[in-house]
Each structure stands twice: as C-alpha cells, then as structure tokens.
Amino acid sequence: MPRSSLLKGLVGALVGGIWFVTATPSSSADSSSVFSPAPITAPTSPDAARQRIAALRAEIAHHDALYFQKAAPEITDAAYDALKRELRALETTYPAEAAAIAQPVPIVDDHNDGFAKVAHRTPMLSLDKAYTEAELRAFCVKTTTKLGQTTNFVVEPKIDGLSVSAIYEHGKFVRASTRGNGREGDDITANARMIRSLPHELRASNPDGTHNVIPDIIELRGEIFLSRAEFTRLNRERFAEGEPQLAHPRNVAAGTIKSRDSNETAERHLDIVFYSWGTCEPTSSSPTTQQAFHAQAKAWGLPVLETFQVVPSADEAWAAVQALGQKRAKLVAPIDGAVLKLDDVVARTKFGESDHAPNWAIAYKYAPERAVTQLRGFTIQVGRTGLLTPVAELAPVALAGSTIARASLHNREQIARLDLRLGDFVFVERAGEIIPEIVGVDVTRRPLQTEPFAFPTLCPACNSPVIAAEDVAAVLCANSTGCPAQLRERLAHFAGKSCVDIKGLGVATIAELIASGHVRTPAELYALKLETLATLSGFRKKSSAQLLAEIDRSRRADLWRFINGLSIPRVGPATAKLLAKRFASMEKLAAAQPADFSADLGKATTQAILAYLAVPNNRALMLALAKVIPRAELPSTATRLKGETFVLTGRLPTLSREEVVRLIEAAGGVVASNVTKTTDYVIAGTDAGEKLTKAQKLNIPILDEMKLLQLLKSD
Ligand SMILES: [Zn+2]
Numbered sequence: 274m275p276r277s278s279l280l281k282g283l284v285g286a287l288v289g290g291i292w293f294v295t296a297t298p299s300s301s302a303d304s305s306s307v308f309s310p311a312p313i314t315a316p317t318s319p320d321a322a323r324q325r326i327a328a329l330r331a332e333i334a335h336h337d338a339l340y341f342q343k344a345a346p347e348i349t350d351a352a353y354d355a356l357k358r359e360l361r362a363l364e365t366t367y368p369a370e371a372a373a374i375a376q377p378v379p380i381v382d383d384h385n386d387g388f389a390k391v392a393h394r395t396p397m398l399s400l401d402k403a404y405t406e407a408e409l410r411a412f413c414v415k416t417t418t419k420l421g422q423t424t425n426f427v428v429e430p431k432i433d434g435l436s437v438s439a440i441y442e443h444g445k446f447v448r449a450s451t452r453g454n455g456r457e458g459d460d461i462t463a464n465a466r467m468i469r470s471l472p473h474e475l476r477a478s479n480p481d482g483t484h485n486v487i488p489d490i491i492e493l494r495g496e497i498f499l500s501r502a503e504f505t506r507l508n509r510e511r512f513a514e515g516e517p518q519l520a521h522p523r524n525v526a527a528g529t530i531k532s533r534d535s536n537e538t539a540e541r542h543l544d545i546v547f548y549s550w551g552t553c554e555p556t557s558s559s560p561t562t563q564q565a566f567h568a569q570a571k572a573w574g575l576p577v578l579e580t581f582q583v584v585p586s587a588d589e590a591w592a593a594v595q596a597l598g599q600k601r602a603k604l605v606a607p608i609d610g611a612v613l614k615l616d617d618v619v620a621r622t623k624f625g626e627s628d629h630a631p632n633w634a635i636a637y638k639y640a641p642e643r644a645v646t647q648l649r650g651f652t653i654q655v656g657r658t659g660l661l662t663p664v665a666e667l668a669p670v671a672l673a674g675s676t677i678a679r680a681s682l683h684n685r686e687q688i689a690r691l692d693l694r695l696g697d698f699v700f701v702e703r704a705g706e707i708i709p710e711i712v713g714v715d716v717t718r719r720p721l722q723t724e725p726f727a728f729p730t731l732c733p734a735c736n737s738p739v740i741a742a743e744d745v746a747a748v749l750c751a752n753s754t755g756c757p758a759q760l761r762e763r764l765a766h767f768a769g770k771s772c773v774d775i776k777g778l779g780v781a782t783i784a785e786l787i788a789s790g791h792v793r794t795p796a797e798l799y800a801l802k803l804e805t806l807a808t809l810s811g812f813r814k815k816s817s818a819q820l821l822a823e824i825d826r827s828r829r830a831d832l833w834r835f836i837n838g839l840s841i842p843r844v845g846p847a848t849a850k851l852l853a854k855r856f857a858s859m860e861k862l863a864a865a866q867p868a869d870f871s872a873d874l875g876k877a878t879t880q881a882i883l884a885y886l887a888v889p890n891n892r893a894l895m896l897a898l899a900k901v902i903p904r905a906e907l908p909s910t911a912t913r914l915k916g917e918t919f920v921l922t923g924r925l926p927t928l929s930r931e932e933v934v935r936l937i938e939a940a941g942g943v944v945a946s947n948v949t950k951t952t953d954y955v956i957a958g959t960d961a962g963e964k965l966t967k968a969q970k971l972n973i974p975i976l977d978e979m980k981l982l983q984l985l986k987s988d
Contacts, residue, residue: 322367327376329360334377341383345524349702349712350609351641358404381629383435383451385531388459389963391450394492395551397438398455399629400612400636406591412613412635413587420620427563428593429548429581430601431610431636434498435527438551439465444475444487447960451530455629462962463922463946464530466930467538468497471545473924476574485572488558492551493575498606499526503542510771520683520710522607533875533946539931540846546606547575563616579604583616598639610638641702644677645715646670648697651682651726653733655758657766657840659749661732661739663688665711670701672709677701680709684747685728694723734758754890760787760794763840767795771846772838773827777820785809795838796897798824828901835859835898839891843881848874852882854916854943859899863892873947913985914942917953920968923961925978933981940985948973956981 316322336353340346346353364371381399384390403409417423436452449465450458465471478484499507499522508519519525529541547570553559560566570577580600582593594611601608615621615633624632650666663682670677680701682688691714693699698718699711732739732750734757739748750756764783768775775798786792791805801824806817833853837846844852851874856862865886870879885891919937921930921944928936933956934944948955948967955968956976968975976984 319367319370322363323370326363326371327374329356330376337381380454382454384453384459390457391460392457393438396455397452398631400634401630403635403637409637410587413590423585425616426584426590427581427614427616428584429578429612430597430608431612432496432498432546433523433607433609434496435530437495437497439493441475442490446473461530464538468543468545470576472574479572486558489554491553493547494549494551495545495547497526497530497543497545500544500605501607545576546578548578561618563614594637610636612636642672644670644672644701645698646701648699655734655750657759657762658842659753659759661748677709680711688726693726696720732756757787766840767838772834773830775823775827777823782809794894796894799901828903841882841885843878859895863895914940917942919944919954919956920948920952920964921956922964923958925958928978936985
C-alpha cells in the first residue's frame with residue numbers, strides 16, 4: 274500500500290480512542306511460547322566467554338542506569354532479565370574468566386545527585402530471582418533440607434514499584450529513603466510525606482482496647498507504587514491532553530518520588546505498602562515470624578499487602594505462586610512476581626545472605642503475558658506541541674483480560690529498532706502488565722515484498738516538513754501556528770479541566786470551528802458570536818447560548834490556568850502557578866527577559882519558555898489573551914496573600930499539607946518546595962528539616978500553624 278494513502282484517512286480518526294478497548298473477563302491470552310528472545314549462541318571458548326561477560330556487564334550497567342536513575346528503561350523487564358540470566362550462567366561456568374575481567378560487576382544504585390544520603394542501619398538487600406517452576410522448587414527443597422525438617426514459607430505478591438525504607442522513632446515517622454546501593458539510599462522524606470497512605474504515627478492502641486508495642490526505632494521496608502487505577506487515570510488525562518502515554522507505573526512512581534517538587538508528588542497519588550523490616554530496637558520487639566510482622570504492621574495502622582499465603586511445601590508454594598499470578602490483573606498494585614520467604618525469623622539466621630540478597634527468600638518473576646497478532650497500520654498522532662507519536666493499529670487480540678487493537682510505538686527509533694513492517698505478525702506484551710507494547714516481530718511469517726516503514730518526513734496533518742525534537746528521541750511538526758492538528762489539540766487542552774475549563778467545548782466542536790475558519794487560537798474563542806455557534810452541528814439556540822456563557826465565564830479563571838493553556842513545552846500546572854505568581858499578568862510574562870527567571874524553574878524549563886516567547890505569534894496570542902482576561906479585580910480573599918511565597922516543612926498539629934496548600938492558594942499565595950531568598954514565609958511543624966535551618970539562616974519569618982491561620986484571617 275502506498276504510504277501516502279495509508280496515512281490519509283488515518284489521521285483525525287484517533288480522537289477519543291484509548292487502547293483498553295473492551296474488557297472480556299473470560300478470555301485468556303494467547304500466551305503461547307512462540308516468542309523467545311533471539312537465541313544466544315553460548316561461547317565455546319574461555320576467550321569468547323570473557324568477551325561476552327564483559328559485554329553483558331557493560332550492557333546491564335547501561336540498562337541499570339536507565340532503570341534506576343532515570344526511571345526510563347529502553348528494554349522490557351523480560352529482555353533485561355534474559356541478560357542477567359545469561360550473565361549469571363556464564364559467570365558460573367567460567368568463574369576464573371569472570372574474576373579476571375576489568376569490566377566491573379554492575380552494582381545497582383538508584384542514587385541521584387541532589388539528594389542527601391541516608392545510611393541504612395541494616396543493609397537493604399535485593400532478592401535472588403527464579404524464572405521457572407524447577408528453580409522455585411529447588412529453593413524450597415534446599416531450604417527444607419538444610420533445616421532438616423518441614424517449614425512454613427510465606428508467599429507474597431512482588432509489588433512493582435520503588436523499594437523504600439521508612440524509619441519510625443518512638444512511633445513517629447521520621448525519615449524515608451530509597452534502597453540506593455543497599456548500604457545507603459537517597460533521602461526522600463519530604464516527598465514520602467505527600468503519600469496519603471503513609472501514616473505519620475504508628476497506632477499505639479487498638480479498637481478492642483489492647484495496646485501495641487511501639488519500638489524505640491524500627492526500619493520498615495516496603496514499596497512505593499502507583500496503583501493500576503491511578504496509572505490509568507493519569508494516562509487518560511494525558512491522552513485527553515495529547516501528551517505521550519506513560520509506559521510503566523513503576524517508572525512514574527520512581528520519577529515522582531524523586532521529583533524536586535513535592536507538590537508534583539502530591540498531585541500524583543502514590544501509594545506505599547510494607548512487607549518487611551530491618552533494624553528494630555529493642556530487639557525484643559522485633560517480629561519472630563513473617564506472619565507476625567504482617568499482623569503487627571496492620572495493628573500499627575500501616576498499609577500492608579492485600580494478600581499473602583502460608584504454605585508448608587514446594588507443591589503448595591508453586592500452587593500459591595500460580596494462583597497469585599492468575600489474580601494479578603485484579604490487584605490494586607501492579608505486581609511482577611511472587612516472593613517466597615522463610616516464615617521463621619530464627620531459622621533465617623541459619624541461611625545468612627550474599628552481598629546482594631538473603632539466602633532465605635526468592636522472587637519468582639512471572640513471564641509477561643504475550644499475544645501474537647497482525648500489524649494492520651501505523652497511525653501518526655500529532656500532539657499539541659507538534660510531537661509526532663506513532664501508534665500501531667493491530668488486528669484485535671485478547672491479552673490478559675482485554676482486547677488489544679492498538680499499541681503505542683513511542684517514537685521513530687522504536688519502529689526502526691523493531692523493523693516493523695505493514696502486515697507483520699508481531700508479539701505484543703503488557704509492559705508493567707498494563708499498556709500493550711510490541712516487543713518483536715515473527716520474521717518467519719513476514720509477507721513477501723515488504724519494506725521498512727518510512728517515518729513520514731511531512732506532517733500528516735499539514736504537510737509541513739518535520740524536524741528532530743531537541744531533547745527527546747522524536748520528531749516534530751514545526752508548523753506550530755498553522756497545523757490544524759496542533760491547533761485542535763492546543764484548543765482542546767486550553768478548554769480542558771486543567772486549564773480554563775470550558776464545559777461543552779469538545780474536540781469535535783473544536784475541529785469544526787477550525788475547519789470553518791472561525792477559530793485558530795484560544796484568544797479567538799472569546800470573539801465567537803451566538804450566530805456562529807448555532808451553525809455548528811449538534812448545536813441549537815439554547816446549547817449555543819450555554820456554550821457562549823461558558824466561554825465568557827472562563828475569562829475569570831485564574832491566571833495560571835491561562836498560562837497552562839498556552840501549551841508551552843515543559844510547562845504544566847505547577848510551573849504555570851509559579852509563573853503566574855512571579856509575573857502576575859499575561860502582559861508581563863509576554864515581555865519577560867532571561868534575567869526575570871530564577872533558578873528554581875530549572876534551566877531546561879526556562880529555555881523552553883524563552884524559546885516560546887521568542888516566537889512573535891506566541892507573544893501575540895498572549896497579548897490577545899491578556900485583553901480577554903478581566904482587569905485584576907480579584908475577590909478580596911484571593912488577594913490577601915497575593916504574591917507571597919510559602920514553604921512548608923514538618924508536620925502541623927491539625928492541618929494536612931494538602932489543606933495548607935489549598936488555604937494558601939485560595940488566599941492568593943504560592944507554595945514552593947525549596948527555601949530561597951525570595952521565600953516570604955516558612956511554615957514549620959514538628960520534625961521540621963533542613964528547610965527550617967535554611968530559613969533561620971536567611972532570616973525568613975517562620976510561622977507555626979496558629980500564626981498561619983492568623984495570617985490567613987487578617988485583612
Ligand atoms: Zn502539522
């Protein structure tokens with residue numbers, strides 16, 4: 274099929290499509306074992322083995338950095354695991370060669386610059402992995418044999434998130450850190466406090482009147498994760514706003530918890546769950562079995578695993594692991610395996626640990642669910658910033674409880690890497706069990722006379738040449754002012770909930786307004802006449818009047834909503850709020866100079882804003898919008914703290930952080946995450962951290978909850 278005719282007709286047919294098309298509860302995925310990673314020829318000489326080991330170590334280190342530090346892996350977990358297994362096998366077969374190689378054994382470390390380091394009192398180890406039934410059974414048999422008697426194992430879901438250590442002192446949450454390299458991790462206390470399911474205090478008494486022992490100090494081990502529901506919500510929002518889909522809930526969780534902006538963490542609803550512990554003092558209060566830990570953690574009011582099972586034998590362990598695998602699509606948290614642990618803590622001491630994992634536990638990783646289907650076409654989506662995102666159109670196929678008809682292809686490079694061709698039979702997997710992804714091609718079934726997919730060099734919506742995007746592996750339509758797809762997506766974003774929120778102005782109506790030449794920019798929406806709206810399909814007199822009233826009402830939206838609606842690359846709600854606070858009007862922002870931006874915006878964001886402002890059309894739009902925004906005549910409650918910046922640290926006696934943010938913002942103030950010279954007030958509660966010290970050093974007024982409330986009330 275000629276490419277041009279393929280693209281024509283596909284564009285514009287996308288709106289409203291989301292890939293989890295239909296739920297078919299009874300269907301089972303075609304998880305046939307047709308697909309296997311490219312066969313690796315085992316090295317036949319020590320020399321070849323040495324080379325392969327060095328190459329594997331380098332490659333694994335590369336993927337570790339992407340996974341742990343950037344939270345942006347470029348291969349699937351299954352492909353990564355295959356590399357690890359191959360390396361392990363070679364190192365076992367050729368120990369002398371492995372030891373002699375200069376290329377170091379990859380050390381997993383999630384440390385990011387800019388985070389304070391926290392030493393773990395008890396090392397935070399990883400787990401050895403099992404991939405087959407035989408490996409899992411061998412672990413059970415080995416363990417039982419060594420103990421000389423049957424013993425209980427606990428089977429738990431392996432949550433696919435970011436490992437965390439949370440310290441409670443005398444029942445109070447004081448610190449959270451990542452695993453890091455297992456000995457010391459990054460201090461993520463401020464962001465962890467934003468997680469609503471993390472209790473700030475352990476519960477000392479139970480509803481039945483009994484009391485819980487509260488240790489002087491306990492290191493609780495668990496996982497920070499993004500629930501499946503929250504992941505779906507975020508992606509639906511992004512889809513509606515024309516932003517690329519998030520590929521994996523774990524990467525979102527990892528990226529969010531390491532965000533420099535605690536407000537961003539609060540906006541994405543992360544969760545936490547606890548399943549283990551490190552140091553516990555006094556040791557007499559340390560749980561003696563895994564089951565006892567679960568019961569104790571629950572009594573303390575901590576979020577615990579939804580489900581775990583106690584099993585006495587390898588047979589039952591395997592059955593429990595399989596049963597859990599069947600259920601995984603229904604669990605709240607994404608999981609990628611099951612963990613098998615020795616229940617008895619005293620017995621664990623007989624096994625000890627290696628440098629990276631305890632010898633009394635093992636993680637079984639589920640094979641990703643997979644299906645084979647035919648690639649019927651490529652659709653190119655044009656986003657509001659011009660980004661071209663390819664989507665694969667597939668013959669519908671059942672996979673893990675849903676029917677899949679589309680899969681994201683992320684970018685041009687991915688199509689080239691997979692060498693995807695029209696008509697190919699492709700292997701589809703659920704990355705992170707949620708979003709379908711094409712992981713390979715069955716080249717043995719490739720139709721005759723296919724050609725590699727040539728990514729369009731012209732925008733499918735406006736035929737302008739595409740250009741390479743600067744900081745992402747992607748291409749852009751550069752026709753930012755004329756491309757109908759970009760105009761439509763930007764107007765839909767502007768009218769959306771996170772911007773000025775014009776109810777009743779849907780994508781179809783926007784497309785019609787653009788096609789008829791009535792509207793090209795957000796500012797032109799405000800010049801629309803009732804007669805024009807009445808000519809639109811589906812609109813009558815009454816509905817036209819309603820829409821017109823809605824458009825008029827939106828003039829009074831907060832300034833940051835207008836700024837967010839400009840679709841400046843890298844500027845989302847949090848940055849838009851900062852800009853609104855700093856510049857106070859659209860005119861001033863339009864006239865901003867490089868020196869007007871302070872360091873807390875970040876270099877890349879500042880550059881993106883300046884690049885946007887350098888385009889005359891963009892400035893013209895801002896000035897036109899400035900005319901439709903009513904002259905600042907804000908209600909008095911919203912001006913009380915106008916222009917004042919607040920930073921929060923520690924825990925307040927009655928108000929939650931979210932409530933504080935809401936109150937300050939409602940009064941016209943802004944909450945920032947870092948203390949700088951421009952901070953007006955620091956609100957400090959108990960367990961206040963370095964921010965308080967810094968505020969004292971900079972002579973910034975410090976408020977407690979009472980004083981804050983007084984300030985909010987004063988005129
Ligand atoms: Zn275009």
